[in-house]
Structures are given as C-alpha cells and as structure tokens.
Amino acid sequence: MRPSTKSLFAALAFTALAAASGAGIAAEVKGAAPTDPALIEKIRKSNAECYACHTEAGLKNPPRADMDLAALTKFIHDPKQFDGSNHTGMECKVCHGQGYVAFPHAPEAKKSISECGECHATKALRVETQFEASVHAKNLKDAFTCQTCHDPHVYKVAAKVGDPRKIVAQDNAMCVDCHNSDLRYSAFSTALPTKKVRPDLYATHDWLPNARLHWSAVRCIECHTPVSPVKSLATSHEILAKDKSDKACVTCHSQDSALATRLYRYASTNVGADLGFANAQVLGSAYVVGATRNPLIDRAVIGLFGLTVLGLLGHGAVCVVLALIRRRRTS
Amino acid sequence: MSHRIYLLPPWLRLWHWTNAALIIVLAVTGASLHFAGEGGYLVPFSLAAKIHDIAGVALACAYGFFVLANIVTGNWWQYVPKPPGVLARCLTQARFYAFGIFRGEPHPYPPTVEANFNALQAVVYWFIMYLVVPTVVVTGLIFFYPELAPTKIYGLDGLLPVAMLHYIAGAVVILFMVAHIYLGTTGVRPTSLFKMMITGWHEE
Incomplete structure (x- = not known):
C-alpha cells in the first residue's frame, strides 16, 4: 500500500476535477451522508444504474444479454451493506471514475478507481508510517x-x-x-x-x-x-x-486496562460507573477478570481479611500470654 | 493417659486435605487473577488462569464426592444443628471463644461419636459447605460456560452477577479457612486437632 505517495496531489486534483465537472457527488460535509433530498435522489438514481448489474438481483436478471456473467460474479455488492458502511450516501462514481460511466466499461477502467488517499489524505499520511x-x-x-x-x-x-x-x-x-x-x-x-x-x-x-x-x-x-x-x-x-x-494478559486484565482506551473508547455505558466499577464502559458487553472490578468491594474484602487475620493473631497472642501466666502461677 | 475417640473415617480426612489444598491453590490463583497487575507477588495471569481452571474443576469433583459420601454414610446429619437450644448453645460456644478460652476453661461441648461438632461449628460448617461452597462451585462452572449466564442484566453483562457472587463467596471461604486454621490450634495442644484430621482420633 502506498496511500499517500501521490495523495496530496491526487486530493487536489480530485477536488478540482469534481468541482469542474460536477460528476463526482460526494457528501456535503466530510464524513457525513448528504441531507439534501434532491441530491440524495440524484445519487440513488445514479447508484441504481450500477446496482442494475452489480447485485445478486442484477446477476439473476441481467439488463443486457451480452454481459460476461462469470466476470460480473466477482463484482457483486449488497446495497444494504453499502448503506450501512462508512461510504453510505456516496455515489459509486466518486471512486469508480470515468471508465465506468458507460457499458461495456473501459478496458483500463480499473486504473481510474480513486485511491483511498485521494479523500483520506491526512489519515493516509498518518497510517502509512505505521503500516510501513x-x-x-x-x-x-x-x-x-x-x-x-x-x-x-x-x-x-x-x-x-x-x-x-x-x-x-x-x-x-x-x-x-x-x-x-x-x-x-x-x-x-x-x-x-x-x-x-x-x-x-x-x-x-x-x-x-x-x-x-x-x-x-x-x-x-x-x-x-x-x-x-x-x-x-x-x-x-x-x-x-x-x-x-x-x-501480557494484564494489558487488558487489570484495573489500568487498555480496553478502556482501545476497543471500548466509543462505548457509552454508565450503569457500571454509577455502581462504582472500574472500566465501567466495558461492563456493557463483558465482564473482564482483573479489569471490571469494584474498588469499594475490593477494599471491603481486603479490610475484612486484614481484620480477621489481626483479630485472630491478637486472640492467639492473648491466649498464649494468659496460658503462660497461668502456668507460672500454678508452678 | 488422655482419652481418645475415633471420629473421622479415612474418606472424610482424604476429602478434607484435598479440599484444603485445592482451596489454598484457588485462593492464591484467584487473588492473582482478580488483583492482576498490582504486584510481582502474584502468580502470572496466564499461569494463574490455567491452574485456577484445573483446581476449580478438581474442587467441583471433590465437592461432588463430599456430597455423595455424606449421603451414603449418613455423615450429613452431623452438619444439622439439632434443636432445641441451638441458639443458646451457639452463644455458649461464642462466649467460650470470647472469654472462657482465655481463662483456660474446657471446651463447653467436646466432640462425641454422635455429635462431632458443637452447635456453632455445625451452623457455620452447614453454611459454608451447603451454601457458600456450592455457590463458588456453580458460579465457577458458569465461568467455563459463560453462555449459561444471562446475556444482559440492567444493561450490564450478565456474567457480572455470576462473577461478583464467585468473588464474594470465594472471599467468604478464604475468611472461613483462616478462622478454621486458627481454631484448629485451640485443641488440648496447638497440634492435636491437626493430628486428629490426619489420624482420625480425637484426643481429650
């Protein structure tokens, strides 16, 4: 992966191209699906043209007789899944460029697919160092x-x-x-x-x-x-x-659990916190030994254990001392 | 010469020491898992988890044996506090531990073949062996099959109440064990009750 090699240039070029041609209809706000009904309808119609072939339904009832169905099988998508994805609300042609506008698609169409970095330039720059x-x-x-x-x-x-x-x-x-x-x-x-x-x-x-x-x-x-x-x-x-x-198990299985800042950083459970639990956000979907602990109960248990041991030691010491005194008196 | 009575059959002594060893192992590994990451004195988490699993299953088996053997031999009757006057005898026994023992008084209810335990002992042993230990065992077994636990309770993971019960019941067993070991030193000599648990003979 070389997402950022040409990313800045590509991002600029893409923006300019999109603005100039009006062909690329992306979200009005970065990362958000469009809200303008007219725009939504336009995207829906545009994507419906692609879905006519590139879905299970399209594969079963291809709109044209001259299609290579074996090749099409490799490029089937689920509109519902797409609508639940990050890119929901985007027009297919934002990424699948000019080579895909007409059918049959251009032989070199694949080369016109936008790289991720063209939109996600900043993220790609940060990711690339780690990925390398x-x-x-x-x-x-x-x-x-x-x-x-x-x-x-x-x-x-x-x-x-x-x-x-x-x-x-x-x-x-x-x-x-x-x-x-x-x-x-x-x-x-x-x-x-x-x-x-x-x-x-x-x-x-x-x-x-x-x-x-x-x-x-x-x-x-x-x-x-x-x-x-x-x-x-x-x-x-x-x-x-x-x-x-x-x-190291304790990276997660401890009161200072990494789960809180990693997997569970977006979890929003407060019930456990109200009950005084550490790493309470984890408790919404998992009890994790060593992590989801209640410090109050822990202190009570440790305190009770300490008091029991001290009490018994004290009891034993008094027993021994008094027994020695009795023995001395009788002797 | 001291008076001796034979109280404890081999199966009971064998179970007792097996149970004792397992509970010590489970207490150490259980604390290492619960308080993980808080000090080098704890058993490493992965090792503690493996040992705790094995010892836990062994304890469950030992408990099953204990229940069956109690039914077969009729020993379960020893754990039933017999009225009338259970509370009064418990208080007498508690008073002995609070005062009489310091004055060197004899045990108010020394064991007999018919009644191995004094009333306080019977009540406490019954509570531990028929309520607390089964709670630890059952909740521990649910940990092996977490799908048996409710999925959610009040918006929290359903394993939480199971885990809390396991932890608290385990802590009660440990507290009992500490007190039990201490009271084991209160025989005619500090070692005589431990000796009884090995030989089966009680010495007075």
Missing part, C-alpha cells in the same frame, strides 16, 4: 493495500459502529478472511520469496486461555498492534507478527 512497519508491508509490499482489509463497500469505522461486539465481529472478520482461509492466504503468500503455509490459528494461540472466547470478545489487533502514538487514530496500523505481539 507492519508485518504485512514487510512481507507483502505493494500487494497489500487498504482494501485488502477495508472493503470500502462494507467497512464502517469503530467510532460509528459503537457496539464493541459488532466492532469485534467486523474487524476480526478482516483478519480471519485470510488467516483462516488457505485459499486467500496462499494467494497472498505467492508474493513471498518462499511460499508460506498458513499457520493454524488454534496452534499459534494455544498459549491463550479460552482463545475462542477472546476471539469473540476482543479484536485481534488488541494484541497484534502497539498503542497508536497518533491520538486521532484509535488503533495503530502497525500489525505485529506473533513474536512481537503483546502476550
């Missing part, structure tokens, strides 16, 4: 792009998903799509100098207690990325190989 240090960049170089993980037709950023369980399901699917698929994994590993056999996920995680439970409750990147040094990025894009990943 990742195991994916080191092993797969340019074969690995933003879209290898982030399907722009489906992906939604964690801040907008909100619910930690849904974030986990979405984000872990990105990892296991390759790391739990021999087919996808081998397709990428051909780029390596020596072809690599996909390691079995259970075997590589045999040290982790309740691996399956962890995989459904936290993201792979909780351990496989360092803390992001960039505040605006919730997670680092420096994906770490197993030997560099965090194996």
